Amino acid sequence: MNPMRTFISLALVLSLMTSLSVQAELSRTDKLKAAYLFNFTKFLQWPDAEGRFAKAEIALCLDGNPEFFDFMQELVKGRKVGVKSLPVKIKPYQERVTCDVAFLVEEYPSLKQSDTPVLLVSDMSNSSVEPSIAFYVIDHKLRFEIDFDAVSDLNLTISSELLKLSRRKSRE
Amino acid sequence: MQSPKNNSLVVGLAFSSLVFTTCTTAQTTPSEFAELSLQDLFQLSTDEQTESANKWSWTLQLRSVEYDGYLDGSDKLSLDEVLFVPGSENRTNKNFPVVPTVITQDVTLFGLNYQINQEWHAQVRIPYIQQATDHISIVPGYDEFLIKSSGVGDIVLSARCQFSTTTNGQWWLTAGLSLPTGSIDERGDTPRAPGDQQLPYTMQLGSGTYDLPVELQYHHLGKLDYTIALSATFRTGQNDRDYRLGNRYALHAKFNWSVSDTVGTFWGTDVIYSDSIKGRDEELLVPQTFPYPASITNPDLYGGSKVIVRAGFNWSFVEEYQLAFEYGKPLYQNLNGPQPRERWRTGLTLSKSL
Numbered sequence: 001m002n003p004m005r006t007f008i009s010l011a012l013v014l015s016l017m018t019s020l021s022v023q024a025e026l027s028r029t030d031k032l033k034a035a036y037l038f039n040f041t042k043f044l045q046w047p048d049a050e051g052r053f054a055k056a057e058i059a060l061c062l063d064g065n066p067e068f069f070d071f072m073q074e075l076v077k078g079r080k081v082g083v084k085s086l087p088v089k090i091k092p093y094q095e096r097v098t099c100d101v102a103f104l105v106e107e108y109p110s111l112k113q114s115d116t117p118v119l120l121v122s123d124m125s126n127s128s129v130e131p132s133i134a135f136y137v138i139d140h141k142l143r144f145e146i147d148f149d150a151v152s153d154l155n156l157t158i159s160s161e162l163l164k165l166s167r168r169k170s171r172e
Numbered sequence: 173m174q175s176p177k178n179n180s181l182v183v184g185l186a187f188s189s190l191v192f193t194t195c196t197t198a199q200t201t202p203s204e205f206a207e208l209s210l211q212d213l214f215q216l217s218t219d220e221q222t223e224s225a226n227k228w229s230w231t232l233q234l235r236s237v238e239y240d241g242y243l244d245g246s247d248k249l250s251l252d253e254v255l256f257v258p259g260s261e262n263r264t265n266k267n268f269p270v271v272p273t274v275i276t277q278d279v280t281l282f283g284l285n286y287q288i289n290q291e292w293h294a295q296v297r298i299p300y301i302q303q304a305t306d307h308i309s310i311v312p313g314y315d316e317f318l319i320k321s322s323g324v325g326d327i328v329l330s331a332r333c334q335f336s337t338t339t340n341g342q343w344w345l346t347a348g349l350s351l352p353t354g355s356i357d358e359r360g361d362t363p364r365a366p367g368d369q370q371l372p373y374t375m376q377l378g379s380g381t382y383d384l385p386v387e388l389q390y391h392h393l394g395k396l397d398y399t400i401a402l403s404a405t406f407r408t409g410q411n412d413r414d415y416r417l418g419n420r421y422a423l424h425a426k427f428n429w430s431v432s433d434t435v436g437t438f439w440g441t442d443v444i445y446s447d448s449i450k451g452r453d454e455e456l457l458v459p460q461t462f463p464y465p466a467s468i469t470n471p472d473l474y475g476g477s478k479v480i481v482r483a484g485f486n487w488s489f490v491e492e493y494q495l496a497f498e499y500g501k502p503l504y505q506n507l508n509g510p511q512p513r514e515r516w517r518t519g520l521t522l523s524k525s526l
Contacts (some may be wrong), residue, residue: 003278003302007234010280011522014230015493029218035205036213043210074202140217165210 026067032142033135034072037103037121040133041088042081043159044119046100055084061091061099061118063106104129119154134169145169227287229525232280237517239275242467244509254467254510257310263462266510270309270363270466275374275512277303279325293332299325301354301377307466311363319362321371325354326378328385340394346387350405354378356413364465370455372468373417374512380411397428399440410451418447418475431485438498439483448475448508467510476507478514496521 041058058081062069069090076088093102099118107128122131124145132150136143147169151158208216242249244266256267280300287293302322308315330348337343354377359368389401401424407416426440449471457463464470484498500517507513 003234003236003280006280006300006302007232007520007522010282011232014232014282015524031202031205032213032216032218034202035208036210038206039208039210039213071202075206077202079206137218140219141214142216142218143214161210165214 026065026071029137029142030065030068031071033103034068034075036135036142036144037072037101038075038079038081038088040119040121040162041101043162044101045082045157047155047157055086055100058082058086058088059091059098059100060088061093061097061102063093063102063104065105068105104131119151119156133166143167227525229285229287229523231283231285231521231523233283233519233521235279235281235517235519237277238515239512240273240515241513242510243505243507243513244511246504246506247509248513249510251308255308255310265462265470268464268466268510269311270307270314272305272307272374272466272468272512274306275303276305277301291334295328295330295332295348297328297330299327299354301325303375305375309363314363317361317363319360319371319375321358321360321375321377323355323358323377326350326383327353330385341390341392344387344389344391346385346389346403348385350379350383350385352378352380352382352411354380356380356411362465364456364458370453372456372466373415373449373453373471373474374468379407379417380413381407381409381416383407383417397430399426399428400424413453413455415449415451415453415471417449420444420446434488435485436487437483437485439481441503442480442482442500443477444480445477446475448472468512473508473511476505476509476511478502478506479504480514480517482517484519492525494521494523496523 037060041060046055046058060072060076062072069092073090076090080087091097091099093099093104101121102118103121105123105126107126119133120129120131121133122129122135124134124136130147130150132147132154134145134147136145144166145168146158146163146166148163242251242254251271251273254267255271256263256269261267278301280302281297282300283295283297285293285295300323302320304318304320307317307319309317328348328350330346332344332346334342334344356376356378358371358376360371360375361367362369362371384406385403386406387401387403389399391397391399401422403422403424405420407419410416422442422444424440424442426438428436428438430436452471456465456469458465467473479502480500481503482498482500484496486494486496488494496519498519500519502514505513
């Protein structure tokens with residue numbers, strides 16, 4: 001068998017095979033957001049109706065990208081957070097699904113913070129959401145801003161550790 | 173006292189351990205991201221190039237090398253000097269009744285690479301070897317004859333890691349394991365006896381031993397783009413035919429120059445030293461005063477040093493595809509001879525990231 005003919009034949013076969021198997025991948029920024037979201041659940045506490053901290057799990061709801069959903073599910077798998085060692089459950093953001101935290105990337109024409117009791121997290125660039133926590137990027141680093149008043153309205157307890165790393169949103 | 177083969181194993185394993193303990197890891201999997209604290213997250217960049225995780229790529233390479241003529245040390249020998257002709261000269265350790273004239277080796281190498289994260293890469297390389305040797309001899313009926321062998325060679329598994337990065341450069345360590353998958357039992361029709369016989373070392377497809385290839389590389393980036401690497405292949409033990417190929421040590425230097433965004437050229441030099449073969453394959457001998465019928469059947473007539481200069485280009489002709497070609501020629505050879513003299517080598521490489 002001619003070596004050059006072997007080389008060309010293999011090159012054609014490999015090129016054809018691999019061009020059919022390209023997969024989409026989650027961006028690094030999205031992966032960092034996922035890690036932040038998981039960290040947020042460690043530093044927040046939700047009161048129940050009687051004012052006690054008594055939850056069986058923390059429901060983190062997501063919309064949009066199914067790859068982000070899968071990544072987040074893998075990330076929280078088998079992990080527990082907070083002093084009560086609560087599991088974090090990843091759920092789709094939709095009607096009749098109870099959420100403690102919702103990370104929203106899609107545009108919602110009528111959604112406001114007051115419409116829902118969940119802690120809304122979004123990107124600063126998503127103008128349709130008034131989030132309690134908003135991600136932004138500065139100098140190639142992912143940072144977050146907390147609307148302290150919005151969080152207070154939800155009766156959430158935020159750890160000082162989370163607050164000191166955040167930028168505080170000022171309401172005009 | 174430790175034997176040389178044990179020393180090779182110890183050095184190789186020590187180097188491999190160094191690779192795995194020196195390298196750090198970056199986050200790629202969901203689990204690794206889950207381990208990050210808020211303080212960790214504050215330090216990490218959003219740049220995609222800082223996480224080129226889970227990237228597969230393959231390379232297909234056609235390497236060819238040709239040997240023609242003979243050297244003893246750095247002195248050239250003619251075929252007449254190497255060929256023993258009864259009646260006109262005495263038989264010595266330096267002349268032989270059978271003389272290989274032109275040896276060609278073509279290796280089609282398929283490599284599959286997995287970039288685990290920014291620092292770690294894993295690779296498997298599978299070679300398919302085709303080689304042919306022209307001979308002349310004084311044996312009636314074998315005045316001129318050609319012997320060929322082909323098949324899968326030794327498969328190499330390796331891990332590569334970037335263990336240090338500075339503003340202008342990167343340090344890489346590579347350690348691997350070469351598996352004895354290539355045949356050392358290739359047979360062909362030689363003048364030694366009627367029918368097929370065991371072929372000499374050059375015509376075999378593998379080493380028959382577990383070998384440890386290692387490399388330390390520095391890649392300088394910036395205005396002056398160059399790479400300097402020290403590499404070695406340590407052979408371990410002895411194969412089923414009671415020999416071990418020589419260890420190989422090399423220093424590589426390569427300068428790169430970009431012609432455009434898609435085309436680059438390079439030139440470089442390699443200084444290579446290899447040991448002779450230890451032990452011998454008894455089946456290659458003839459029962460005479462001078463037991464080696466050809467130079468390539470004598471294990472002592474292997475190894476030596478070479479300086480090779482090479483130049484080439486690479487071309488990113490389509491997104492994710494790169495084609496590279498290089499041509500190398502020995503500038504200096506000092507061989508344990510008489511030994512076939514290398515004339516040239518080429519490499520044609522197609523690579524694609526997935």
